[in-house]
Amino acid sequence: MIATLDDLDVEGTTVGVRVDVNSPIDDDDTLADDARLRAHVDTLSELLERGGQVAVLAHQGRPGGDDFVSLASHADRLSTLLDQPVDYVDATFSEAAREAVRDLSNGGCVVLENTRFYSEEYMEFDPERAARTHLVEGLEPVLDAYVNDAFAAAHRSQPSLVGLPSVLPSYAGRVMESELDVLGSIEETDAPRVYVLGGAKVSDSIDVAWSVLEKGLADHVLTAGVVGNVFLIADGVDLGDASSDFIYDQGYWDEIDRAADLLDAYGDRIALPRDVAVARDDDRHELGVNALPPGDGEAAMDIGDSTLDYYRRILADAETVILNGPAGVFEDERFQTGTRELYGAATDIPTSIVGGGDTAAALRTLGVEGFSHVSTGGGAALRMLTAESLPAVTALENAPQRPAADD
Numbered sequence: 001m002i003a004t005l006d007d008l009d010v011e012g013t014t015v016g017v018r019v020d021v022n023s024p025i026d027d028d029d030t031l032a033d034d035a036r037l038r039a040h041v042d043t044l045s046e047l048l049e050r051g052g053q054v055a056v057l058a059h060q061g062r063p064g065g066d067d068f069v070s071l072a073s074h075a076d077r078l079s080t081l082l083d084q085p086v087d088y089v090d091a092t093f094s095e096a097a098r099e100a101v102r103d104l105s106n107g108g109c110v111v112l113e114n115t116r117f118y119s120e121e122y123m124e125f126d127p128e129r130a131a132r133t134h135l136v137e138g139l140e141p142v143l144d145a146y147v148n149d150a151f152a153a154a155h156r157s158q159p160s161l162v163g164l165p166s167v168l169p170s171y172a173g174r175v176m177e178s179e180l181d182v183l184g185s186i187e188e189t190d191a192p193r194v195y196v197l198g199g200a201k202v203s204d205s206i207d208v209a210w211s212v213l214e215k216g217l218a219d220h221v222l223t224a225g226v227v228g229n230v231f232l233i234a235d236g237v238d239l240g241d242a243s244s245d246f247i248y249d250q251g252y253w254d255e256i257d258r259a260a261d262l263l264d265a266y267g268d269r270i271a272l273p274r275d276v277a278v279a280r281d282d283d284r285h286e287l288g289v290n291a292l293p294p295g296d297g298e299a300a301m302d303i304g305d306s307t308l309d310y311y312r313r314i315l316a317d318a319e320t321v322i323l324n325g326p327a328g329v330f331e332d333e334r335f336q337t338g339t340r341e342l343y344g345a346a347t348d349i350p351t352s353i354v355g356g357g358d359t360a361a362a363l364r365t366l367g368v369e370g371f372s373h374v375s376t377g378g379g380a381a382l383r384m385l386t387a388e389s390l391p392a393v394t395a396l397e398n399a400p401q402r403p404a405a406d407d
């Protein structure tokens with residue numbers, strides 16, 4: 001059983017709140033998209049309005065990446081979103097950070113520096129060991145409680161996610177609570193249930209497909225994106241060198257055998273694209289699978305109209321649809337049709353659940369809305385869909401005793 005903000009006596013309490021604001025970053029190292037920050041406003045404003053002192057903890061990017069930047073611009077943006085001053089300190093657990101946390105007044109908020117600026121935060125630990133890291137030992141003395149709202153990072157076993165809840169009374173924030181509510185009870189949704197697996201995370205998607213087909217959760221699995229291309233090759237279709245080289249370069253060649261095994265075991269419930277779109281003379285050009293392979297250098301970048309018709313027919317009977325990953329290279333206008341149309345059709349289904357950071361961004365760009373739930377998580381959502389436990393959620397379940405709520 002996980003405690004929520006309803007169980008926390010907030011007034012006068014100093015709370016460390018782990019959020020996931022990992023976002024696209026502009027060339028000047030500032031935030032390019034604030035959707036993930038906006039998702040946490042409810043949790044943060046509730047804690048502040050109830051008289052808490054809030055220290056925000058988050059990661060941004062991965063070491064070595066262009067998006068591995070400070071959280072200064074996140075703090076600025078948060079101040080606008082919360083409509084109150086938000087401090088920022090370029091330290092996470094040193095004396096400077098502790099001083100900034102101790103200086104907070106009731107209703108005050110400070111953003112601590114990118115947790116991944118410290119090497120331990122980019123390692124995986126079991127909770128006991130994570131509790132003895134510098135970050136946890138540095139912050140624990142100045143915090144009374146811990147709130148985890150970072151569902152999108154809950155599949156990581158890092159100190160700010162599993163170490164702090166080992167030593168502090170801990171609670172799920174509102175984002176975490178609603179994600180667990182929806183994604184934790186997929187088996188209670190109405191059948192027929194259709195899973196749409198697109199995007200580029202082929203191994204993860206095949207794991208999801210195995211799991212949901214084996215458990216009888218999926219009546220149909222529709223494949224698209226790179227995932228669909230891997231299934232086509234597994235089914236004996238010659239997609240040409242460009243797509244095959246791409247799959248090989250991404251390290252997914254071995255997944256073709258797994259996809260073939262899956263087709264052997266559950267082929268009657270797996271739908272494959274019937275046509276693909278390639279770039280020809282700078283335009284979109286659609287080819288039925290019987291007309292493949294495409295021309296030299298032409299890669300399968302999207303699903304075509306006949307696949308969309310086929311998938312729409314399957315979706316028409318669905319009560320629940322769960323979608324992850326775009327149907328094509330949506331960053332290129334010529335290959336947005338598959339994602340726009342397929343996801344658009346899903347909004348007509350009574351229950352429609354979308355997972356994936358890139359997918360959510362694609363849908364915003366394409367203006368597709370009206371889903372029952374759009375998850376903030378990519379990898380975390382996929383892991384929940386296979387009914388695997390998430391380390392940060394387990395850490396919340398095992399967190400120490402807490403003070404009683406104030407109302």
Ligand SMILES: Nc1ncnc2c1ncn2[C@@H]1O[C@H](COP(=O)(O)OP(=O)(O)OP(=O)(O)O)[C@@H](O)[C@H]1O
Pocket residue numbers: 198199200201224225226229300301302324325326327328329330331355356357358359360377378379
């Ligand atoms: N046919 C295709 N060929 C090559 N790339 C493709 C194809 N279809 C989709 N993609 C790419 O897949 C990427 C998104 O897939 P991904 O699996 O990362 O989505 P996601 O699960 O929403 O992401 P996140 O990791 O942010 O949660 C996009 O960059 C898109 O261009």
Ligand SMILES: O=C(O)[C@H](O)COP(=O)(O)O
Pocket residue numbers: 020022061062152153156357377378379380
């Ligand atoms: O964007 C995400 O999926 C989360 O922030 C986790 O990021 P990570 O994959 O770099 O751990």
